[in-house]
Amino acid sequence: MASDYDICVIGGGVNGAGIARDAAGRGFKTLLVEAQDLASATSSSSTKLVHGGLRYLEHYEFKLVRESLSERETLLRNAPHIIWPLDFVLPHKNTVRPAWLIRLGLFLYDRLGGREILKGSKGVRFKREGFGAALKPLIHKGYTYQDCWVEDSRLVALNAFDAHRLSADVKTYTACTGLVVGEDGHWKVSLQDMMSGEQKTVSAGVVINATGPWVRGFLESLNLIDENHEAPKIRMVKGSHIITRRLYDGDHAYILQQPDKRIVFAIPYEKNFTLIGTTDVDYDGNPSEAQCSDNEIEYLCNAINIYFDKTISFPDVLWSYSGVRPLIDDGTGSASKVTRGYKLHVDHGFGAPILSVFGGKITTYRTLSEHVMDDVCGILGVRKKGWTAGSPLPGGKIPATAFERFVEAQIEQYDWLPPETVRRYARAYGTRMNKILGHATSADQLGRDFGGGVYEAELVYCIHYEFVKTLEDFLWRRSKLGLHLAPDIIDKLEAAFPSIFEEVKKI
Ligand SMILES: Cc1cc2nc3c(=O)[nH]c(=O)nc-3n(C[C@H](O)[C@H](O)[C@H](O)COP(=O)(O)OP(=O)(O)OC[C@H]3O[C@@H](n4cnc5c(N)ncnc54)[C@H](O)[C@@H]3O)c2cc1C
Incomplete structure (x- = not known):
């Protein structure tokens, strides 16, 4: 008898969602299950960079850096609404690394992955380029280069949405609680609805374990570690970020070399804020309970204070978040030196194949997904080619170099909404913003107005298309409105959310 699904992907982070999209697009009957909300773990806690990782060159990770660098423009072209070029300014500090080493690193960075849209590196005098205004006067020269920014949790939601568009079933707040192979040779996957407690079992030919940290x-708890075919060990490394009021003018980020040779980014965030991170701390707790410690806050504030004129400390920290990197344990001493590469581990020893994803980066999620599905095709003996390199994500069919023109056209078309609201919709939903604004010709046709540019129509869209089930999903992962909205607006949204949710579910 055929199984319910060809492929069951467990874990709705960037890798699970990317794999489900790739699988569905290759014509496999696919199920994606996520125990919480999409991107509720590592994939919403990253530094949000699509980058080669300049510092990995120091650890001779040329293969990983090349794959990541060449992926930058592929992702930028496929999702220019949620991914955009970001200028990095690297102040020179001879005491940490000599100029020749930085220049060599940037020389390789410019050439390793190929580049058509992103600018190459150059040496700069800060006064002339306007990068030095907020920095200490002695810091006056350095280098610039470009990488990309990504709205990490939206990247996950768009992959899941596209998987669903391609006929995959996507079940959030649904945990996989058991996996056994039945007599028919298919996996029996036990699922539990984390909201209602309801349990059910589905069958699948192949299981993909994309549960990140x-x-x-997951394998150990379900007795799925094969002694004869040992899966890699994982090293959990916590990384924290702090958010302060905006520390400097300009759209560029700083990459700040620290005395311990680590680097810390200061990045313009959500218009009014600066995002500062990250740390690298070995971790052995529950990944979903990771929190930024006082030591990490102190480290990140010091990292800024070495370079910036204005000093920051605990009271300046408005918000913080932490995530746990699921790194492959390669036996390296220092947490910051552990490889950011990935390994795919296939086990056939249980009677049906299970493929587990170890490690990875947001930047490489698409190529990782392609490799996973190439392996699965090999296991199943079918020839179905990868397709995602040239396929825009939902809302992303906009030329990467013409995004500002797209925004301007939207501002003109929806001139009855404040330009900053239209800009936010364009950035979040790209061409699909017309699904929210539809044929409306005035704001009062968008349903309830909660204030702060939030209308009922947007909530309805996110519940309908983007798997929003709680207000927190909407405020912190489909958007970052939680950072901006006044408490009275959040109160109004909290009161209205359950009935809007029920209404949408009836449709
Ligand atoms: C601090 C930090 C900064 C980073 N910065 C960057 C960066 O700037 N650029 C970059 O490219 N990469 C970055 N990374 C790496 C990147 O974020 C991760 O590699 C990536 O998000 C991992 O995605 P994932 O899908 O493997 O895991 P996750 O996002 O953690 O997803 C795994 C999911 O599995 C679910 N799950 C677990 N068990 C079950 C179960 N039994 N049933 C159902 N679901 C289950 C979890 O709820 C979770 O949502 C950073 C990581 C950290 C921690």
């Missing part, structure tokens, strides 16, 4: 614990 849980990857090894």
Whole structure:
């Protein structure tokens, strides 16, 4: 008898969602299950960079850096609404690394991955380019280069949405609680609805374990570690970020070399804020409970204070978040030196194949997904080619170099909405913003107005298309409105959300 699904992907982070999209697009009957909300773990806690990782060159990770660098423009072209070029300014500090080493690194960075849209590196005098105004006077020269910014949790939601568009079933707040192979040779996957408690079992030919930092614990808890075919060990490394009021003018980010040779980014965030991170701390707790410690806050504030004129400390920290990197344990001493590469581990020893994803980066999620699905096609003996390199994500069919023109056209078309609201919709939903604004010709046709540019129509869209089930999903992962909205607006949204949710579910 055929199984319910060809492929069951467990874990709705960037890798699970990317794999489900690729699988569905290759014509496999696919199920994606996520125990919480999409991107509720590592994939919403990153530094949000699509980058080669300049510092990995120091650890001779040329293959990883090349793959990541060449992926930058592929992702930028496929999702220019949620991914955009970001200028990085690297102040020179001879005491940390000599100029020749930085220049060599940038020389390689410019050439390793190929580049058509992004600018190459150059040496700069800060006064002339206007980068020095907020920095200490002695810091006056350095280098610039470009990488990309990504709205990480929206990247996950768009992959899941596209997987669903391609006929995959996507079940959020649904945990996989058991995996056994039945007599028919298919996986019996036990699922539990984390909201209602309801349990059910589905069958699948292949299981993909994309549970990020849980990857090894998941296998161990279900007795799926094959002694003869040992899966890689995982090293959990916590990384924290702090958010302050905007520390400097300009759209560029700083990459700040620290005395311990680590680097810390200061990045313009959500218009009024600066995002500062990250740390690298070995971690052995529950990944979903990771929090930024006082030591990490102190480290990140000091990292800024070495370079900036204005000093920051605990009271300047408005918000913080932490995530756990699921890194492959390669036996390296220092947490910051552990490889950011990935390994795919296939086990056939249980009677049906299970493929587990170890490690990875947001930047490489698409190529990782392609490799996973190439392996699955090999296992199943079918020839179905990868297709995602040239396929825009939902809302992303806009030329990467013409995004500002797209925004201007939207501002003109929807001139009855404040330009900053239209800009936010364009950035979040790209061409699909017309699904929210539809044929409306005035704001009062968008349903309830909650204030702060939030209308009922947007909530309805996110519940309908983007798997929003709680207000927190909407405020913190489909958007970052939680950072901006006044408490009275959030109160109004909290009161209205349950009935809007029920209404949408009836449709
Ligand atoms: C601090 C930090 C900064 C980073 N910065 C960058 C960066 O700037 N650029 C970059 O490219 N990469 C970055 N990374 C790396 C990147 O964020 C991760 O590699 C990536 O998000 C991992 O995605 P994932 O899908 O493997 O895991 P996750 O996003 O953690 O997803 C795994 C999911 O599995 C679910 N799950 C677990 N168990 C079950 C179960 N039994 N049933 C159902 N679901 C389950 C979890 O709820 C979770 O949502 C950073 C990581 C950290 C921690």
